[in-house]
Amino acid sequence: MASRFLLLSFLPLLLFSITTASFSTTTNPSFPNKKLKEKHSHLHFFFHDIISGHNATAVPVIQPAEGAHSRSAFFGAVVIMDDPLTEGPDMKSHLVGRAQGMYAATAQDEVGLLMAMNLAFTAGKFNGSVLSVLGRNQPLHPVREMPIVGGSGLFRFARGYALARTHWLNVTNGDAIVEYNVYVMHY
Numbered sequence: 001m002a003s004r005f006l007l008l009s010f011l012p013l014l015l016f017s018i019t020t021a022s023f024s025t026t027t028n029p030s031f032p033n034k035k036l037k038e039k040h041s042h043l044h045f046f047f048h049d050i051i052s053g054h055n056a057t058a059v060p061v062i063q064p065a066e067g068a069h070s071r072s073a074f075f076g077a078v079v080i081m082d083d084p085l086t087e088g089p090d091m092k093s094h095l096v097g098r099a100q101g102m103y104a105a106t107a108q109d110e111v112g113l114l115m116a117m118n119l120a121f122t123a124g125k126f127n128g129s130v131l132s133v134l135g136r137n138q139p140l141h142p143v144r145e146m147p148i149v150g151g152s153g154l155f156r157f158a159r160g161y162a163l164a165r166t167h168w169l170n171v172t173n174g175d176a177i178v179e180y181n182v183y184v185m186h187y
């Protein structure tokens with residue numbers, strides 16, 4: 001009697017799992033592969049955001065809003081970038097990847113950016129792998145933390161954070177070199 005009741009109560013669950021089997025499968029917690037272990041990586045590089053001159057790597061595509069109450073916040077501006085990432089602070093040092101994406105000034109009271117970018121690596125074992133960053137960046141603060149929201153290649157299932165520190169800034173034209181330390185967990 002008890003076993004029949006148990007069977008009846010599990011029947012809907014059983015049917016559900018059969019009917020959805022072709023659409024999705026759920027395995028043990030060591031997904032995607034038992035042999036794959038979670039790894040932790042630290043990446044250190046310099047980001048070159050060059051807005052001025054003929055070799056600009058970042059282009060403003062939308063100017064700040066006319067009516068913004070604080071012009072110094074550049075509120076409303078949108079910049080598209082394809083910024084080189086190098087091993088050292090010198091632009092001519094070893095190229096390790098590119099930061100491709102955009103940033104938008106989304107704060108009215110200070111310079112505060114929404115960063116949406118892919119860190120596409122082109123050197124070493126991470127050549128071809130990408131980390132995706134989506135976060136808040138207040139470039140005039142000494143250290144900014146931005147979440148790593150995912151990745152591809154060797155960075156599948158990536159999560160972590162990036163710490164950005166301004167290494168050099170030309171306040172007149174906005175050109176900047178930013179030191180990045182990225183801490184990421186991946187498979």
Ligand SMILES: *[C@@H]1O[C@H](CO)[C@@H](O)[C@H](O)[C@H]1NC(C)=O
Nearest residue numbers: 050052053054055056091092
């Ligand atoms: C732009 O890049 C070219 C080729 O690397 C270089 O010769 C030139 O000096 C650069 N121009 C500026 C303004 O940095």
Ligand SMILES: *[C@@H]1O[C@H](CO)[C@@H](O)[C@H](O)[C@H]1NC(C)=O
Nearest residue numbers: 121122123124125126127128
């Ligand atoms: C990175 O990968 C690309 C495509 O596979 C290859 O052409 C290139 O030589 C690699 N670069 C380095 C530095 O390994």
Ligand SMILES: *[C@@H]1O[C@H](CO)[C@@H](O)[C@H](O)[C@H]1NC(C)=O
Nearest residue numbers: 052053170171172173174175
């Ligand atoms: C900063 O930018 C201004 C305007 O483009 C330029 O005249 C000046 O030489 C730059 N300073 C440095 C240190 O590059």
